[in-house]
Amino acid sequence: IIMVxxxxxxxxxxxxxxxxxxxxxxxxxxxxxxxxxxxHEVQGNQLHCPRVRxxxxxxxxxxxxxxxxxxxxxxxxxxxxxxxxxxxxWENCAELNLSFQDLGDHYQVEKFKRTLQRLIRVEKLWLVxxxxxxxxxxxxxxxxxxxxxxxxxxxxxxxxxxxxxQHLSLAENxxxxxxxxxxxxxxxxxxxxxxxxxxxxxxxxxQW
Numbered sequence: 202i203i204m205v206x207x208x209x210x211x212x213x214x215x216x217x218x219x220x221x222x223x224x225x226x227x228x229x230x231x232x233x234x235x236x237x238x239x240x241h242e243v244q245g246n247q248l249h250c251p252r253v254r255x256x257x258x259x260x261x262x263x264x265x266x267x268x269x270x271x272x273x274x275x276x277x278x279x280x281x282x283x284x285x286x287x288x289x290x291w292e293n294c295a296e297l298n299l300s301f302q303d304l305g306d307h308y309q310v311e312k313f314k315r316t317l318q319r320l321i322r323v324e325k326l327w328l329v330x331x332x333x334x335x336x337x338x339x340x341x342x343x344x345x346x347x348x349x350x351x352x353x354x355x356x357x358x359x360x361x362x363x364x365x366x367q368h369l370s371l372a373e374n375x376x377x378x379x380x381x382x383x384x385x386x387x388x389x390x391x392x393x394x395x396x397x398x399x400x401x402x403x404x405x406x407x408q409w
Contacts, residue, residue: 249298250298250299250300250301251299252302253313254304254309254312255309291316291320292319293322294322294323295322295323295324295325296323296324296325297323297325297327298326298327299313299316299317300327300330300331301329301331302331304331304332304333314338314339317336317339317341320341320344321341321342321343322343323341323343324343324344324345324346325345325346326341326344326346326347327348328348328349329349329351329352330350330351330352331352332352332353333349333353334354335354335359336361337358337360337361339361339362340361341362341363342362342365343365344361344363344365344366345366345367346369347361347363347366347368347369348370349371350370350372351373351374352373352374354371354374354376355374355375355376355377356376356378356381357376357380357382357384357385358381363388364388365388365389366385366389366390367388367392368390368392369392370394371394371395371398372397372398373397376399376400377399377400378400379400379403379406
C-alpha cells in the first residue's frame with residue numbers, strides 16, 4: 202500500500218511540477234494593470250488595493266523565461282496612454298491603499314513614485330510593505346493619515362512632505378534616531394506609531 206501510494210504521489214508531484222513550469226492560466230495577466238485587461242466592468246473606485254507598478258520589458262520576460270505572459274499584451278499608442286492616465290484619475294483620489302506592490306525593479310519604483318506625485322487630494326494613504334526607502338521628493342498636501350508600516354525608512358527625513366498629517370504609522374521600519382521629529386511640530390500630528398523600530402531602545406524616546 203505504501204509503495205502504491207508513493208507511486209501515486211510521485212505521479213501527482215510530476216504533474217504539479219509540469220503545471221507550474223507551464224504557468225497558471227492567470228499568468229498572462231500578472232503584469233497587467235486593471236485597466237489594461239479587456240472586457241471587464243471594474244471601476245477604479247471599486248479597487249481596494251490597485252497595482253500601479255509596471256511589468257518587465259519584453260526582453261526581460263524572455264530572459265526570465267516568461268514570454269507566455271506576452272499573449273495579452275499589445276502595442277499601446279500615445280493616445281491610449283493618455284486615456285489610461287485620465288481613467289486612473291489619481292488627482293481626485295481621497296482614500297487609497299497602495300500596499301504590497303512588490304516593487305522588484307527600479308523602473309517599477311519610479312512608476313510608483315510618479316503615481317504618488319499625482320495624489321494631490323489624498324487624505325488617507327496606506328503604503329504598507331513596499332520596501333520603500335526614500336519618498337522625500339513626494340508632497341502629499343492634504344494627507345491626514347499615512348501608514349508606511351513594514352518599509353525600509355531609516356529617518357524621518359525620508360518621509361514625504363505631509364503638512365496636514367494627524368496620524369502617522371511607521372511600525373516595523375528601521376528608524377534609528379528621533380532626529381527630524383521636531384519638523385512635525387508645525388503639523389496637527391495627534392498620533393505617531395514607532396513600534397519595532399531601533400529608536401525604541403533610545404533612552405527617553407517617549408518623552409519626545
